Amino acid sequence: MKTHGLFLLFGLICLISVSALSKDLLGIAPQDEIYFKSEIIKCKDGSKKISKAQLNDDFCDCPDGTDEPGTSACPGGKFYCQNAGHVPISVFSSRVNDGICDCCDGSDEYDNRVKCLNTCWEAGKVARDKLKKKITTYQEGVTVRNQEVEQAKQALAKDEAELLKLKNEEKILKGLIQQLKAKYRKLL
Template structure:
């Protein structure tokens, strides 16, 4: 009996030691991406994302795996399929397998994956994100410069288009005038041709009358 009591006491002490060595999650939404917060906050009873079961808000990040896909333990390493979201303010967010939570290695630059106090993780996000921010700044400057150049090109294209439209309008007007002149010349040519034809016919008539008169005036060829 004493042996059994001693064994039970050892189990209780071991359980207490294990519980005291694991730091509870102070933020129940630790490891959750900002995009998923609404999913966890909408209902008091939350559905596992794989649809297998439901769990209460109290079971969220309680270091016990209720969902096979790790939906209920985004901030602990209880679920082998869990995913931990590092927010990494000042740098790029990062998603880790939950097995890397409290493993003694600082994976998140903000140190949020190592909250049990075994290791001290400095927040290096701002320094780490400096190069990325500089590159982004350069990209934005290049983009803005490109926008300015593009706007100038568009304005120049508009001016060129307006000039082309004005030139086209001018050419159409000139074409209309030229067509009018061509028609006038054509009408004038027809009038001249008619006059010339009339004069030719009159000359032929006069020539014929002259010849007939000459023939009639010759002796022996008259009408008497």
């Protein structure tokens, strides 16, 4: 029951965050919001300047669609879906208010003709579960690698000790060979 309550609270927060967006910032990626803060906005292609009142007014003033990220007025525009709880995406602005829920948070259908359920949390859960599995696999791999590195260090130390022992034995044997050669020469 506690999880159900948290899910409802999360859904309400997402709904409020989508509805709390002012119409002039609708469809704008967070990293681009500063670009649209001033009262005069320049089209990103540099073709003209528009007033802030012309932003998302459902009339395409900029040939590149800069002024209409939250409407379908410009053919090449992009609409940013925040998709809280999942991965943010951008869709062509022609998909805004077209009756099809393209953003999992439903933000692209804000004209209330279609009721979009916020499915971001569920969709994000699948992605989060995949990521958790990937992290677990990685951590297991790191553990195995660390064990193998430790085993290699021990094997190297053992091999170095064996090599030292063999070099000492070689010295002794060379000394014995020298002694035998000296005795052999004396016998001749």
